[in-house]
Amino acid sequence: MEFRDTLPLRRMVRNYRDEPVLHEVVERIVETVRRAPSAGYSQGQRLLVLTEPEARAETARILGSTGWTEPEDREPWLESAPVHVLVGTREDDYHDRYRKPDKLHGDEEIEWPVPYWFVDAGAALMLLLLAAIDEGLAAGVSGVPLDAAAELRATFGIPEDVSVVALVTIGHPAPDPGWSAVTSRRTQPRRSPSQVVRWERWTY
Secondary structure, three states: OOHHHHHHHOOEOOOEOOOOOOHHHHHHHHHHHHHOOOHHHOOOEEEEEEOOHHHHHHHHHHHHOOOOOOOOOOOOHHHHOOEEEEEEEOHHHHHHHOOOHHHOEOOEOOOOOOOHHHHHHHHHHHHHHHHHHHOOOEEEEEOOOHHHHHHHHHHHOOOOOOEEEEEEEEEOEOOOHHHHOOOHHHHOOOOOHHHHOOOOOOOO
16 A cells, blocks of 8 residues: 555544454554664664453553543443554663763763654554554554553553553454544644645744
8 A cells, every 4th residue: 555545544543343453464563663763773662562352451441440431422442442552662772872982972961852762652653553554454542641551561561661652552443433523633623734834934
């Protein structure tokens, strides 16, 4: 599938058919993050892939306890997804890399202008979404509140030095009119190119 054909298909899907995703397909999707940009080739992205029913049910329970992924009037988002991918990042990988001689600024680690460990996690996350579409599947993203992240860490043995950034759900799409009716893309207009992109100089 060409990129120009893939991109219009990208939307957050919050309901999935009761149909498994082949293991080799999941492998292809998650391995795309190895091609994600990474500051200094620090490679701090980390994924935890959950396909077993018990593990996915536990993720749904933990995030459902926050009240925003399990409303009674909407489709069963996390419960229906056959693949859950917790996207994480390890900040220490970036500090370790930028304390090596070829990355030192003078004799010091650079002063980070932004936390690139989160920037790179976002890039990895987008690759997962696009790779799912390329495989004929759909995907969605859920944020992870701090208290839920702590419980996920304890439940699945995620190391303390790995920050949980988001949860990506993957599967065969099913209708989700309940979710679609309240999503921001339905209630907020898409900004025009002129509002998002400036050329040569920032002018209004």
